[in-house]
Amino acid sequence: MQNENAIQTINLTKTFKSKIQTSETKFFRRKTVSVNAIDNLNLEIKKGELFGLLGPNGAGKTTLVKMLCTLLPPDSGTALINGYDIVKEQMKVKRSLGTLFSVGERGFFWRLNGYRNLEFYASIYNVPRRKRHERILEVLKLVGLENNYFQLYQKYSGGMKRKLALARTLLPDPPIIMLDEPTTGLDAISSRNIRDFVKSTVQETGKTVLYTTHYIEEAAQICSKIAILKQGQIVACDTPNALRDKIKKSELIDLIVEEVSPAQIENMRSIQGVIDITEKNGEDLMPNQKGLSVELQSVDQLPSIFDFLFEQKIRLVNFKRNEPSLEDAFIELTKRA
């Protein structure tokens, strides 16, 4: 049976040892400490999925990316990329992958233009010679650099450099792409362009993308599934909505109503499923209006609230369902772990 997973990690572990100074005054007094950068990690990313890897700084995102692209050997466990083992079948893994590292300008030659830089990488990524020119122009167009490819790399802006790095990643047309914090340090427009590009690439070509970021809403916007990494371990892995639901203990509804009496609010509290009602004051409320924040056990109790308002002839002016943000989920889930 063909493997459905583009990326699969099996008990993947990486520990780093480092020396730390133990005395402020004695420079040579040091001790060795071990840090579990990736701790027994099991992860499955399906083919064609745009998978987000979310985590605070130092969570192990870059270490994981470096292990998957064969730069860092694991201490134990392994991972399969396109069905190939990262330890035993490194060349096949490299042929299946395109990796964009968090510092986009690495490895480019500043005194060459964009085209010549890509020409070099096309050769080391085995892009056939007769297709090389065509492919370089194709990827430059894809990332929006078709008018700048004869410009020297040193004259590129930060956004253009990142786009060229993205073009290099796409050059060998790999089935799997790993993008390590591709929008770090970019302005809002460049970041959005890259996100839109990544999303459309997945939709149009069916490539698998592993997208690491510490920008929560960025992951929520484009990823179909997100894993939250903390201290080298996955603390949650699901769709963005399911992750929000994981931290949702109750349903919060904001209402603006007209001509409601304190007695009616008290009666509303007794409706089955209502946990609490708090009155809210707002500058945008008219004198006859009142803001209510209703906490329900679940969204199923919502019709009872509407029935009550109808029966009591209370006019509903505005209604808003309050969803926890993915940021709330991220903070809560990383705190719990």
Next chain:
Amino acid sequence: MGIGAELEKIWYFMKRDMVSFSTYKTNILILIFTAVFGALSFAYLGQSSVNQTVTQLYHTNYTTYLLIGLAFNTYLGQALTLVQKTINPWSLEEVLVSPTGLSTFIIGSSIWGFVWSTGVVAIYLAIGVYFFGVILSVNIAGALIVLALGIGTFIGISMIGSGILILTKQGDPVTALMTIAITLFGNVLFPPQVLPIPLRIIAYVTPPYYFMTCIKQMLTGSTIAMILPNLEILALMCAIIVPLGYVIYAWCLKTARKNGTLSWF
């Protein structure tokens, strides 16, 4: 702000550099070593016995001897530092994630340096011949053989040095020692025969001496048969050092990757 505050800032600048420098212990040793041996080499240049020995051994004048030495010294310098230049940590990572083998990477990254050095050697020799009356009698086949063996040997040494540099991050003792060996014992500025016997022995066990002796003879009218004993030693050194360099470089690279320190510099 007073002068005291400015002096304190200067102290902190120096302290920052001193602490940073002190973390590269291998480099400190190498710098001290290079300074001591560098001074020695120039001390021998002024001796009158140098001219006499050159005429006896190479049947040519000192200008020709020195010019060939300096010209091919650029080759050795290039070969010694070539692999090091390729280990820019970020470029290295970008290449290592591509489906390109280590040997292709090393050879590919080295080739332009040699093309350039060949041009430099040609300019040196042309200037010598046209302006300083240098007389060359080149054995082309022999010179090419010596060059190939020399380049191979020095790339091997460069791989050992670069491998160590990947681990130590600054300070490569092999390249530093070899640079001293070239200057003092390498038959570049003066024949090692003018040195005291203990130092002469060092010359006879290091590759620069054999390379420089053979190439000088190949450019001053000797035949391959005449340089065969030295050529055989150079060939043997090449046969040992090239695979050894590759194994050490690959091992150091593997260790740095395992420790996650490849991009630390």
